[in-house]
Amino acid sequence: MSTRPRTVLLTGASGVVGRSILRESRGLPGGGGGDGGPGALRLVAASHSTAVPEAPGPTVSLDMTADWFGLGADAWEALAAEVDVVIHSAGLTEWGLPAERYRPINIDGTRRIIEFAERAGAAVHFMSTAFVAALADTAPAPLGADNVCRNYISSKQAAEDLLADSGIPHTVFRPTNLVGDSTTGWTSQGQIVQLMSDWIGRGRAPFIPAHPGIRMDFVPQDLLSGAVLRAIELGDDKGDFWVTYGEEAMDVDGCLQVLARHAAARGRTLRIPPVVDPDGIDQEELERLPPMSRSYLAVLRDVSEVTWCSGGVLPTSMPELRERYGVPNVDDTEAYLRSLAYAAAHLS
Ligand SMILES: NC(=O)c1ccc[n+]([C@@H]2O[C@H](COP(=O)([O-])OP(=O)(O)OC[C@H]3O[C@@H](n4cnc5c(N)ncnc54)[C@H](OP(=O)(O)O)[C@@H]3O)[C@@H](O)[C@H]2O)c1
Structure with a gap:
């Protein structure tokens, strides 16, 4: 084995995933700074315009x-x-934008990463999304053309296709929505799960639009970060991994129970809203709601549709991730609760 450290370029280092990877790297020999003996990892943190603490x-x-x-x-x-x-973790992650907004960063950016990796002789570990399952040929139903996630997901799928066609050594990690650290709930910034959870948890949602039987699949971010770093330590350079709970994920009632527990811990009582099949939503009732409620409900409906089009339960590689990369066995409801507590204390 080489005695020099292996240098890892981390794109998107200032993002939620990038900062989580950097925190996890502190547990590596040499703390991710490269000074940890033969083969240690030395991370070079790349962002666009934001500092990387x-x-x-x-x-x-x-x-x-x-x-x-x-x-x-x-x-x-x-x-x-x-x-x-x-x-490669840099990307445009906001939902609801026109397709042409994603292309320069998510697709052309990945093409540039491939050219760079070819020149460097480097393997690429790509952060995709579990939501690509909704676009698979095997998807049980087509994803709506106007689904708020659709253009984002399509751009991630196109990036995956570029990597697959490139012939360069690479892995693809496909995380579902990430929540805070499994032990502390820490996250560098609130995301859609925290935003929606806060809204529902404050009793503002008149109902929850959710397709029958779907799972609410949220994974603590350190499970992804730890797996990626372990893959690099082991020298793995092929494989694709669904970073999801799949069948183990909580259902919608389980998710609402966590929100009720979170509210109770803050001295509030959450009256759990009814769960409504999106096909059965009363359009007149919807029109009477304030615009913000309508837009939050539309996002919930569209995310539910993504899972529905993925078969109701996202594909998962969790057993393999636990076995090969030592990903800890974490209860998703407890991790979600800790994430909500962290967000309430630090992000709102
Ligand atoms: N977070 C999740 O729940 C989640 C779930 C599934 C998949 N993913 C995937 O994981 C990856 C990372 O997600 P994230 O949540 O960490 O994203 P994020 O928090 O939105 O961060 C995006 C990162 O991309 C960088 N970036 C944006 N435009 C860039 C450009 N033109 N050139 C170079 N860098 C640019 C940003 O740098 P600046 O800060 O300097 O602008 C930032 O570091 C994404 O590709 C996403 O698709 C994330």
Whole structure:
């Protein structure tokens, strides 16, 4: 084995996933700074314009939408000469945007990562999304053309296809919606799950639009981060992994029970709203609601549709992730509760 550290370029280092990976890297030999003996990992944290507080070593500003990542050819070549492995986590993650907004970052950016990895002789570990299951040929129902997640998911699928066609060594990690750290609930920023949970937990949702029998699949972010780092430590450079709970995930009632427990811990009583099949929603009742409620309900409906089109239960690689990468066996309801508590204390 080489005695020099292996240099890992982490794109999207300032994002939710990137910052979680950097925090997890503190547990590696040498703390992700490379000074941990033969084969230790040395992380280079790349963001676009945001500082990366957890970076254990060098940082670099890259623009996925620009040739040479906006570095110029010489600096790009120098970076390629340094890098052994890429974790590609940069992306446009907001939902509801036109398809052309995702292309430059999520698709063309991945094409640039492939060119870079080819030059560097590096394997790529790509952060995709479990929601691509809704677009699979085997999907039991077609995803609505106007689903709020559709353009985002399509861009992630297109990026996966580029990697598959490139022939470069790579893995694909497909996380479902991530929540805070499994032990502490920590997250660097609130996301859609926390936002929607807060709204429902305050009793503002008149009903919950959810397709019959779907699971609410939320995974603590450190489970993803730990698996990615372990894959790199082991030198794995192929495979795709659904970072989801699948059949183990809570159902909608279970999710609402967690919200009720969270409310109770804050001295509130949550009257659990009825769960309504989206096909049975009374449109007149919907029209009478305030615009914000209508838009939150529309997002809940569309996310439910994504799971419904994935078969109601997302595909999962959790047993394999536990066995091969030592991903801890964490109860999803307890992790969700801790995540809600962290968000209530630190993010609102
Ligand atoms: N978080 C989740 O629940 C979740 C679930 C499933 C899949 N994923 C996937 O995991 C990946 C990371 O998600 P995330 O939640 O960490 O995203 P995020 O919090 O939105 O962070 C996005 C990252 O991408 C960077 N970025 C954006 N535009 C860029 C550009 N033009 N050039 C270079 N970097 C750019 C941002 O840098 P700046 O901060 O400097 O702009 C930031 O570091 C995404 O690809 C997403 O599809 C995330």
